[in-house]
Amino acid sequence: MKIIADIPYIKVVRMIEHNTQYHKEEVHYITLSKEKVITFDDSFLLHEVLDISYRFFSKEMGFLYLHTTKGMYSFTVRTNPQSFIDHYKRIK
Structure with missing residues (x-):
């Protein structure tokens, strides 16, 4: 499988240790x-996309x-995804 484009996204994981809740940000692609x-x-075949x-809700996210x-899946991103979307539209 040849990678055409990728983009990092943030996933917040909530953990409870010793009766205290922690939030940890994980970076995935x-x-x-x-x-x-x-x-x-998850993974989606291209014909399923x-x-x-x-949509940016601040300058950073x-x-x-x-x-x-x-269905629709949302991912929190810190970088502009326009290049990723352009690559998708070219191969779709």
Whole structure:
């Protein structure tokens, strides 16, 4: 599988230790190939991906939306995903 593009996203993990709740940010990647889009938790064949969009809610963060036949998935991103979306649209 040849990687065409990828983009980092943030996943917040909540843990409880010694009766105290902690939040930990994990960085994962959404990877685009000619066959599929792969995330940490899931993968989608390219024909299952209907669209990719994004919306920034501050200068530093935004949401990348992956519209699929399985539903819509949102990912918190800190980088502008326009290049990733452009690569997707070229191969779609």
